[in-house]
Amino acid sequence: MKRLIALDIDGTLKGPWGDVRPSSRRAVATARAAGVSTVLATGRRVITTLDTARLLSVDLPLICYCGAQVVDPASGRKLREHLIPGDLAWSLMDLGREDGLAVAAYADDVMYLETLAEDHEMDPTRLRQAPGVRLGEGVLQGIEGRSLTAVMAFGSRAVRRYLDGQDGLLRRCQSYHLDSGTARERLLVLAPGVDKAAALAELC
DSSP states (O other), X not given: OOOEEEEOTBTTTBOTTSSBOHHHHHHHHHHXXXXXXXXXXXXXXXXXXXXXXXXHTOOSOEXXXXXXXXXXXXXXXXXXXXXXXXXXXXXXXXXXXXXXXOEEEEETTEEEESSXXXXXXXXXXHHHHSTTEEESTTTTTTTXXXXXXXXEEESHXXXXXXXXXXSOOGGGSEEEEESTTSTTOEEEEESTTOOHHHHHHHHO
């Protein structure tokens, strides 16, 4: 029987400043020495999860986007992918965009975001420098209509727009309300049935 531990990244392996804690590195190394493998299971994108996997020498498949994508860390090959169908994905996008809210589309591990949220702790300079981020007016034009890996609403106003919506869109998806009541509040929306546990069960 394979022995493994599944670990989230933010708030588990990484501390409040975004760095992997030394204690986390020691714990993963100790587990490896005892014959226990580590799986990273996170809501993060593939590109940022890979950095953590390399740092910790994790070689098992990476569970990203809360299970919407499972990727081989060595080759980058997708082993599992569940996309939000195009019509549903863009109905979700339009729900926020029509009010000028900060709503991001995720496709091919790239985040596309037209506008920033005034009520969210977002650093535009850092965002523009981050790999795999397209920020600014018109960036969505090349992907409109496509199926998406995820949709993310940033800030309390955008999150409320989705949670209070009367159109039933969220009931057709899997959603995660993150950092509620803080300056980092956001809502991650994925294809129906997506979760880390299901992805982990497939690996086992």
